[in-house]
Amino acid sequence: MRKIGLVPLASLKPGDNRFELEGLARDYGLEIHEVRENPSFEELLGRIRVDVVITRSGKRFLVRGRVHFRARLRCAICNEEYERDFDEELVAEFTMLERPHAVYARELEPEELDRVKIDADFIDLSAVIHDAIHLAIPIAPRCREACQGICPVCGANRNLVQCGCELRVPKG
Numbered sequence: 001m002r003k004i005g006l007v008p009l010a011s012l013k014p015g016d017n018r019f020e021l022e023g024l025a026r027d028y029g030l031e032i033h034e035v036r037e038n039p040s041f042e043e044l045l046g047r048i049r050v051d052v053v054i055t056r057s058g059k060r061f062l063v064r065g066r067v068h069f070r071a072r073l074r075c076a077i078c079n080e081e082y083e084r085d086f087d088e089e090l091v092a093e094f095t096m097l098e099r100p101h102a103v104y105a106r107e108l109e110p111e112e113l114d115r116v117k118i119d120a121d122f123i124d125l126s127a128v129i130h131d132a133i134h135l136a137i138p139i140a141p142r143c144r145e146a147c148q149g150i151c152p153v154c155g156a157n158r159n160l161v162q163c164g165c166e167l168r169v170p171k172g
């Protein structure tokens with residue numbers, strides 16, 4: 001099955017082309033355990049919605065839109081799992097390169113310039129969605145703004161119970 005994020009260049013008319021995509025991670029060629037390098041990231045949940053406009057002008061294809069997804073994370077303070085919705089911006093530019101064999105490069109920010117060659121007949125929105133998801137997941141996520149964490153004395157989750165332990169500062 002073809003990834004739903006692959007947009008045939010032949011289908012793009014000059015000017016704006018709007019796409020609305022919706023599917024499971026695997027439909028985009030993504031894994032639910034997408035952000036493996038982050039131990040606080042558990043998995044992508046349910047369907048990923050993408051609303052995007054691809055503006056074609058000459059050899060350039062500007063991609064702008066939003067991706068909506070839900071993920072299960074693990075709080076870096078209390079270690080409990082929680083779920084969160086994300087609504088992230090998508091921006092990328094694909095440029096048709098003038099080479100003997102036409103290839104297309106995705107241009108990232110100048111400081112992290114990383115030209116990705118993709119199939120000449122498609123723009124791969126999955127790669128853009130992949131980047132947006134990776135950028136969106138915090139390194140040390142918190143289940144709530146003022147997470148109270150775990151009691152170092154009895155191990156209770158202090159968001160849920162008031163264990164009443166006194167935190168003693170060792171005398172020295």
Ligand SMILES: [Zn+2]
Pocket residue numbers: 075076077078079080142143144147148149
């Ligand atoms: Zn927490």
Ligand SMILES: [Zn+2]
Pocket residue numbers: 151152153154155156163164165
């Ligand atoms: Zn306690």
